């Protein structure tokens with residue numbers, strides 16, 4: 390839970406200091422006023438990750454040298470500062486030497502936005518990203534394996550592009566990829582097993598219908614990543630790119646046994662996307678001591694009252710919610726949310742209504 394948030398040169402905000410109640414807040418404003426940026430700041434501070442970009446530099450306000458975010462999630466004082474010399478991290482005034490160390494006792498986030506539809510319609514990358522964001526929150530070793538795998542994959546791909554084959558180096562990178570890739574593959578398989586019943590339950594909750602929703606993991610390798618990689622080596626050398634490994638995994642999402650991307654209606658696809666994110670939160674809530682913070686970016690205007698109410702009722706009772714919206718037309722027909730205070734975001738400043 391966050392009680393106070395301070396921003397310096399973050400996106401469109403020069404300097405901002407806000408207080409939030411335990412139950413959360415509704416942030417209302419016209420387009421391009423900074424609503425999403427506020428949610429992004431919370432996500433970045435807690436998970437060192439922005440759902441909108443992989444490049445921290447883009448978070449810095451134009452023409453300023455760097456940004457800062459500070460807040461007090463779960464009673465700790467956390468601060469991150471992006472400077473010309475990189476990212477500086479502090480918890481309760483003490484520097485944290487690495488992102489892994491900073492995240493080791495950090496908090497949990499569930500982000501829900503309209504772009505979640507791409508979990509159903511988009512490329513495999515979006516579904517891998519969904520698993521990675523969850524995996525890294527549940528298990529710090531997952532994040533380490535992911536980072537090392539990605540680094541080794543980049544090096545292997547560069548090596549495969551060299552005019553002359555350097556086999557011993559290629560084999561050395563393959564060993565790193567097999568080691569960390571196997572951890573990622575096994576963890577992702579378990580995540581899908583654990584998520585499956587939760588997604589089906591959330592789907593039932595939101596749609597109100599018994600629509601059979603199933604998830605299955607589609608690894609881009611056989612039962613042994615090592616065997617698959619060895620078998621593919623000649624092909625990878627010929628095509629000059631690494632084609633085997635968790636960077637090519639996918640997740641199959643089926644409604645009534647048919648691929649949801651091709652057969653589900655737009656409304657059903659939206660419901661499935663919500664169910665996936667709710668299940669993500671349910672798993673975090675079940676497994677971890679802390680309740681996730683829910684960042685809901687402009688999704689309520691799009692939902693009918695029944696689905697909106699079902700979604701809100703599904704969230705853990707004491708979860709803090711940050712909800713952005715461009716209008717409050719939906720609020721009257723929504724149960725269980727009226728005590729949330731409303732803050733107006735306008736021209737890069739925020740005031741309580």
Ligand SMILES: Nc1ncnc2c1ncn2[C@@H]1O[C@H](COP(=O)(O)OP(=O)(O)OP(=O)(O)O)[C@@H](O)[C@H]1O
Nearest residue numbers: 400401420421422423424425426447448449450451
């Ligand atoms: N690095 C940056 N420096 C300064 N301004 C930025 C930066 N990045 C984005 N902006 C601007 O910040 C403003 C707020 O963007 P944000 O996405 O937070 O708005 P929003 O209120 O969520 O809008 P919408 O309702 O359209 O989603 C936009 O005008 C955007 O162009």
